[in-house]
Amino acid sequence: MKTISERGFPQDDYDDFDDTPEENTEKTCLHPCVFRGKCVSCETIALKYVHQGMWLWLNKDEMDRIRKIESEKLLEDKKMVLVLDLDQTLIHSTRQEKYLRTPQELLQHELRDSLFRLNRPWEKMMLKLRPSVHTFLKEAGTMFEIYMCTTGTRSYALKATEFLDPENVYFISSRIIAREDLLEINEKSLDLVLKEERMVLILDDTVSVWSNHESNLIPVKKYRYFDSDHDLGVVSLSALGTDEGETTGALTTVLQQLKLIHRLFFNPKFEGGLQDRDVRDILNRLRVLQGCTLSFKHIFPSDFRPENSRLWLMAEELGAKISMDNLINPITHVVTWFATAEEFEEAEMEEIILVHPKWLRACYKALERVSEKEYLIKPKD
Known part of the structure; x- marks a missing residue:
């Protein structure tokens, strides 16, 4: 469409x-x-x-009518919409001859499950799947109706989906938006998705093509497995003899974010319909404490599950990471009612900020990271 x-x-x-x-x-x-x-x-x-x-x-009225009906159906199924870019988000491809492999060579290749040769009458290409992409699609598919939006041609997109989705589960042809469908080759639009924008998320490595929908966008790190024909200053993963990790790569990381967004979107506190939920508001909140890693001390009883607390949920909604181990994830803030002399000394050495829970509530209310100055925990005399 x-x-x-x-x-x-x-x-x-x-x-x-x-x-x-x-x-x-x-x-x-x-x-x-x-x-x-x-x-x-x-x-x-x-x-x-x-x-x-x-x-x-x-006409527009009929499009809006269909969009509303289809969105309500998804809401009932507790699903949102995920629009995925193709090149350098899910895959990387190249026409460079030095990377071309014969089918026989690919059978013996250590990456034979993720490296494929694409033959078309006018060109030959190698296509590399991003690590954990199949796991990503499988898990994302339980939470989202998936679309593909690419500036590549439809024939190229369909060929790529044969490797990405061989069972044709996620990328059915009616949900593939390709170059032929775009009014401007460098401009993508959610007008082509028959769902309400308030329930649509976009994953793309290029922000500029979504100039009208940045509030729906989660930028993804570019996947550069092969050497580039254009950007000679970038060292590819293949040149380094490595690849993204299956458990630490970009898709694994963003999948955790998608799970959080899905949980927040279908939070039981939103008792109404779609008009009471908006993924753009969720994304906006997630940016408030982005880059902060919080730990909670002297807050919860020992027999209480802290992840069920309002403070914990606030921190997640504001995009903060939560860690109870400073060695695994360096902590930036400790949220606490008080601190011992030893804890003050440790915080000073580790450059950790000790703050009162009111700071977290203030950030949540203001929808921005407020100054910690008025909420600092002070040592007792």
């Missing part, structure tokens, strides 16, 4: 089809559907939306 102007209506094989635009291309009618650029009811007006699967054009 793509948004398209009347002047951009694709050429047809039918000789009797007249694609000459109407004089007033902004004029609309109230009928919901058009076929081959003309309203099926009044046969006069070309509308501006096309559903790719049936070459059926829909």
Whole structure:
């Protein structure tokens, strides 16, 4: 499905089809559907939306109606929408001859489960799957309806999905948005996704292509397995003789973030429907304490599960990491009612900030990281 102007209506094989635009291309009618650029009811007006699967054009009101119905269905299934970029997010590909391998060579290759040769009449390519991508898709698929949005061609995207999704579970063809569907080759849009934007997340390594939807975007580190033909200053993973870790790579990390966002989106405190939830608000909150690692001391009883506490949930909603071990994750803040002399000395040595729980509540209320100065724990005289 793509948004398209009347002047951009694709050429047809039918000789009797007249694609000459109407004089007033902004004029609309109230009928919901058009076929081959003309309203099926009044046969006069070309509308501006096309559903790719049936070459059926829909007016904005009908698109909004479908978007609302489909979104409510997903909400009932406790699912959101995830729009995934392809190149350098899920895979990396190259045309460089030095990387080309024959099928026989690939059978013996140590990366034979993630390295593939793509043969097309006009080119030969090697395609490398990002580590843990299959696990990522499997787990994300339980929480999200998955779309692909790529500036690559449709034929290339479909070929890549044969390796990414051989069982055709996640990337059904009607949810693949490719270069042919985009009005601008360097501009992606959620107008092409028939779901409410408040429930849509985007994962992409390129922020600039989502200029109208940055509030829905989670930037992902570029996956550069092969040497680049353009950016010679970047050392590829293959040149270093390494790859991202299965348990520590970008997709594994972002999957944990997606699980948190999904849990927050379907938080029981939101008793209403979709109008009471917005993933953009969740992403905005997650940026407040990004980069902070918190630990809690002298807060919870020994027999209490701290992850169920309001303070813990606040910290998660604000994007803070929570750690009880300074060696594994260096702690930036200790949230506590008080501190012993020994704890003050340790905090000073480790450059850890001791703060009262009111600081966390203040950050949550202000939707920004407020100064710790007024909330510092002070040593007793």
